[in-house]
Amino acid sequence: xxxxxxxxxxxxxxxxxxxxxxxxxxxxxxxxxxxxxxxxxxxxxxxxxxxxxxxxxxxxxxxxxxxxxxxxxxxxxxxxxxxxxxxxxxxxxxxxxxxxxxxxxxxxxxxxxxxxxxxxxxxxxxxxxxxxxxxxxxxxxxxxxxxxxxxxxxxxxxxxxxxxxxxxxxxxxxxxxxxxxxxxxxxxxxxxxxxxxxxxxxxxxxxxxxxxxxxxxxxxxxxxxxxxxxxxxxxxxxxxxxxxxxxxxxxxxxxxxxxxxxxxxxxxxxxxxxxxxxxxxxxxxxxxxxxxxxxxx
Amino acid sequence: xxxxxxxxxxxxxxxxxxxxxxxxxxxxxxxxxxxxxxxxxxxxxxxxxxxxxxxxxxxxxxxxxxxxxxxxxxxxxxxxxxxxxxxxxxxxxxxxxxxxxxxxxxxxxxxxxxxxxxxxxxxxxxxxxxxxxxxxxxxxxxxxxxxxxxxxxxxxxxxxxxxxxxxxxxxxxxxxxxxxxxxxxxxxxxxxxxxxxxxxxxxxxxxxxxxxxxxxxxxxxxxxxxxxxxxxxxxxxxxxxxxxxxxxxxxxxxxxxxxxxxxxxxxxxxxxxxxxxxxxxxxxxxxxxxxxxxxxxxxxxxxxxxxxxxxxxxxxxxxxx
Numbered sequence: 001x002x003x004x005x006x007x008x009x010x011x012x013x014x015x016x017x018x019x020x021x022x023x024x025x026x027x028x029x030x031x032x033x034x035x036x037x038x039x040x041x042x043x044x045x046x047x048x049x050x051x052x053x054x055x056x057x058x059x060x061x062x063x064x065x066x067x068x069x070x071x072x073x074x075x076x077x078x079x080x081x082x083x084x085x086x087x088x089x090x091x092x093x094x095x096x097x098x099x100x101x102x103x104x105x106x107x108x109x110x111x112x113x114x115x116x117x118x119x120x121x122x123x124x125x126x127x128x129x130x131x132x133x134x135x136x137x138x139x140x141x142x143x144x145x146x147x148x149x150x151x152x153x154x155x156x157x158x159x160x161x162x163x164x165x166x167x168x169x170x171x172x173x174x175x176x177x178x179x180x181x182x183x184x185x186x187x188x189x190x191x192x193x194x195x196x197x198x199x200x201x202x203x204x205x206x207x208x209x210x211x212x213x214x215x216x217x218x219x220x221x222x223x224x225x226x227x228x229x230x231x232x233x234x235x236x237x238x239x240x241x242x243x244x245x246x247x248x249x250x251x252x253x254x255x256x257x258x259x260x261x262x263x264x265x266x267x268x269x270x271x272x273x274x275x276x277x278x279x280x281x282x283x284x285x286x287x288x289x290x291x292x293x294x295x296x297x
Numbered sequence: 298x299x300x301x302x303x304x305x306x307x308x309x310x311x312x313x314x315x316x317x318x319x320x321x322x323x324x325x326x327x328x329x330x331x332x333x334x335x336x337x338x339x340x341x342x343x344x345x346x347x348x349x350x351x352x353x354x355x356x357x358x359x360x361x362x363x364x365x366x367x368x369x370x371x372x373x374x375x376x377x378x379x380x381x382x383x384x385x386x387x388x389x390x391x392x393x394x395x396x397x398x399x400x401x402x403x404x405x406x407x408x409x410x411x412x413x414x415x416x417x418x419x420x421x422x423x424x425x426x427x428x429x430x431x432x433x434x435x436x437x438x439x440x441x442x443x444x445x446x447x448x449x450x451x452x453x454x455x456x457x458x459x460x461x462x463x464x465x466x467x468x469x470x471x472x473x474x475x476x477x478x479x480x481x482x483x484x485x486x487x488x489x490x491x492x493x494x495x496x497x498x499x500x501x502x503x504x505x506x507x508x509x510x511x512x513x514x515x516x517x518x519x520x521x522x523x524x525x526x527x528x529x530x531x532x533x534x535x536x537x538x539x540x541x542x543x544x545x546x547x548x549x550x551x552x553x554x555x556x557x558x559x560x561x562x563x564x565x566x567x568x569x570x571x572x573x574x575x576x577x578x579x580x581x582x583x584x585x586x587x588x589x590x591x592x593x594x595x596x597x598x599x600x601x602x603x604x605x606x607x608x609x610x611x612x613x614x615x616x617x618x
Contacts, residue, residue, distance in 0.1 A: 025434035025489065032434075032489060075437065075450055075490050112500070140492025144500055147492065149407075193405045193493060199471055199601075201534055206368075208407055241411030270426065271410065 002284050004264040009275045012268050013039050014051070020073075021054030023272050032072040033062055037084035038276035041289045044091060059085060060098060067101030068109075080140045080150035082106060083157040090160035091289050103161050106154055107169050110136040111146025131195060135180035136173065147194050148184065148209045151177050152216030159219060159292035178220045181213050189231035207235040207244035211251040218254060219292050229255050242266075243274055249281035254291050259283070319575035326548035326578045327351050328555045330589040333524050333543045340384035340543075341391075344520060347545030348388065350587040353518055356393040358459035362386065365465045365481050365522075366401045367533060369415035374525045374537040376412075377464045379421035381522050381543075385464065386422065399425075400454055402432030402484045405494045409433060430454045433488035444501045444509040455485045455514065463519045463549060467526035467542075467556055469535055473503055474567050474604045475560060476532050477553040478519035482510040504569040511549060511576055519552040520545055523559065528598035540596050542589065550577030551584045561597030563609045 017023060022031025023039040036059050046052045062070050062085075068078030069085040082102055089099040112118070114136040122133055137146030138154040155177050162170055186196045190205025191213040197203055210232050217223050229252065236248040236259065249259055261283055269275055280286040329350035333343050348355070362385050364377035382399060389397045399422070406412050409431040410419075419425045435452035443449030455461060465481035473480060483498060483506070491497045498506040511517075521544040529535035542559065546552040550573050554564035564570050564579050571579075578584050600607060 024436075025431070030436045034489065071490055074439075077490075079490075080492065140496060141490075144492070144496040147494075147496070149493065198534070199530065201530065206406070240414060241408045243408035243411055 001264060002261055002282050005262060005266070006279055006282055006284065008268045009279050010043065012275050013043060013272065013279075016272055017051055017055065021051075021056075021058040022072075023055070023276075025272060026270055027272065030072060030074070031058065033059060033069055033079065033081045034071070034084060035273045035276070037081065037088050038273050038280070040088055041091060042276035042279040042286060044286070044289070047092065056088075056092070059088065063098055063102065067105035069102065078105065078109070078142055080138065080153065082109075083138070083150065083153040086157035086161055087153070087289065090157070090164075095164040099161070100165065103158070103165050103170070104167070106138070106158060107167060107173055109138060109142060110173075111139045112143050113145050131180075132183060134176070135183055136176045137180035138177065145194070146180060148181060148191050148216075149193065149212050151180060152212040155181075155216035156218075156290050156292070162292075175222075178217055178222060181216055182220075182223055185213075185228070189227050190235065205231070205235075207232075207239045207241065208247045210235060211244070211247035214251040214255060215247075215290055225255065229257065233257060242269065243271075243277065246274065246277035246281040250277070250287040250290060253281070253283070253287045321574045322550075322577050322583075324578070325583050325585055326546060326551040327585040327587055328544065328546040328548070328551050329587040330555065330559070330591060330594060331543050331545070332541055332589060332594075334541055336378045336380035336524055340381055341387045343543060344381075344384055344388040344545075345391070347520065347543060347588075348392065348518075351518070351545050351547055353547060355389055355460060357395050359457065360389045360394045360397045360460045360462060361455060361458035362389070362397060362399045362462045362464060363455075363481060363484060364399065364401055365476075365484065366403050366409070366412050366416060366418075368403070368406050368412055370533070373535065374466065374527050375468075375533055376416045377466050377522045378524065379417045381520070381524070382418070382464060383422050385462065385520060386428070389462070395459075397428075398430055398454065398458075399428055400430040400432050400435075400452075402435075402452070402486065402488055403493075404483060407433075407488075407493055432485055433493070435487060435489075437487050437490060440513060443513060444505050446501065450487060450490045451485060451513065452487050459516060461485075461514050461517045463517055465519075465521055466532075467521050467523035467538075467540060467544075467560065469528055469531040469560070469562075469598050469600060469604075471530055471532075471601055471603070473507070473569060474600075474607055475553070475557055475562055477556045478517075478521055478549040479507050479511050479553050479569060479573065482507070482514060485510060485514065504572055507569040508573045508576070511573060517549055518545070518547050519549050521552060521556055523556065526560070526598065528560075528600075530601055536599070538596070538598055540594075542594060548577035550579055554579040554581075555584060555586070555591050558591040558609060559595055561595055561609050562600070562604075562607050566607045 022036040069082040071079040137151035186205040190210035192203040432452045437450040463478040463481045470476040523540040523542040526538045527535040528538040557564040
């Protein structure tokens with residue numbers, strides 16, 4: 001049955017690979033790293049094919065001299081999706097110089113609120129950000145603030161990379177990143193995209209950011225995730241958003257929750273990332289790409 | 298408040314350091330204020346009347362309708378109502394626009410189509426997905442000299458449009474005092490480059506970013522959804538406010554100044570309206586009001602304490618901006 005659900009989604013991904021080997025966010029557009037990484041993960045069983053290898057080569061070509069990856073061939077700036085590129089290298093068990101430089105860049109990068117200046121300002125009461133800058137997370141792009149989603153993706157990447165990296169900073173950054181996520185948990189038990197409150201008023205959690213926070217916290221020694229998992233399960237039951245349901249399913253399955261499959265007659269989306277996420281969220285095991293130990297089936 | 302003042306001072310300093318001398322707008326601009334009792338009434342004719350009163354020609358143009366889609370909360374009024382967007386779609390098509398596309402890039406939710414679904418867009422607009430572009434994940438092109446950035450990326454769908462119709466909700470905003478047609482252009486910035494939220498804009502400065510976006514996109518028209526607005530701790534956590542108005546105009550600064558006057562906010566105190574002196578009119582005597590008189594339909598919005606001093610006084614209506 002699950003194959004009936006997966007087949008049309010995989011077909012859409014195969015049919016919408018761009019001539020350069022990458023994938024766009026939507027059919028007919030330019031290739032970007034984010035949809036390319038998810039499509040390659042979703043199609044991992046075809047990794048020996050020339051089409052898959054073409055996408056892999058394109059993604060690898062977008063690494064910059066500083067070790068970061070850029071968002072696409074055009075926007076020549078370091079980008080958070082470096083985390084996805086590192087995770088994909090782990091899935092392919094490619095631990096070469098590109099991989100090491102990508103990990104090194106992630107270890108150097110952190111939210112602007114964790115800069116020495118801001119931490120000193122916080123210590124003397126000149127900055128009132130509301131979040132403890134000691135807990136260094138990751139931003140969407142350098143020189144901006146850290147947020148839940150890029151932090152969660154980077155934690156997944158670093159945890160997967162850890163056995164292949166000799167850098168004492170890695171475990172410390174993982175602990176600080178987990179600490180950042182844990183301290184930004186909303187009062188309802190999940191996570192908003194950034195903070196737990198604004199102007200002193202509690203913010204609601206969102207399904208997709210709750211899923212991603214759980215993904216980043218897998219294996220955390222500090223966290224008791226049982227309440228958060230229950231909350232995520234409720235969000236999965238109530239959410240209409242297919243994007244949210246896919247991320248929730250990936251997280252909940254990784255954390256051992258048994259979920260039913262999505263209905264096989266659910267129409268295939270035009271959104272190519274959504275197709276890839278729905279493939280990865282299915283019960284057949286693609287979600288394990290996001291597990292610290294890897295091992296997709 | 299001290300932090301806000303410091304930020305404003307830094308922004309003003311940066312602005313004054315910029316080499317470009319900008320000529321202060323000294324013309325006049327028409328702005329139409331029309332009554333619209335509810336979303337259940339036929340809004341297409343009202344929109345056509347607003348367009349006519351402002352002298353807008355859309356024949357043969359590629360039109361981008363830019364609503365304000367943020368997130369959905371049934372207990373309040375965050376997003377531009379779908380009934381208004383559907384009516385605008387009909388109105389611009391009937392006037393002979395070459396194409397009409399709906400496009401938006403929400404500030405912090407990744408699932409744009411999911412937010413649109415929750416806000417009723419899929420049900421309220423037939424074939425919605427085929428008429429919609431997620432600006433967060435559109436292809437992009439660089440533009441030069443955006444604020445102090447050497448290079449800034451913006452979505453091709455917006456850069457290629459002949460006319461961008463900014464369709465904001467009439468709301469207060471906890472950082473910028475009011476969020477209207479000028480601030481609504483934040484949704485044109487691509488999340489795929491700048492993230493969710495588009496945090497780079499906060500580092501450039503909210504006011505600087507609003508002005509830079511409005512300098513970049515000059516072929517614009519505004520239709521402000523003031524049928525039900527939001528007061529208090531907007532743009533998300535405020536309370537719904539019945540106003541029963543739509544506000545139209547090609548000069549977004551003049552439209553926003555008029556909305557501020559309706560909301561009981563002194564536009565001369567709103568930093569981005571002040572900063573955009575080259576872009577349009579703000580003074581009451583430079584705005585040709587059509588339809589309802591803003592003073593007659595003034596309906597004060599609750600302001601959070603940080604903006605209590607922004608309350609419009611009777612003589613502020615006639616002051617120069």
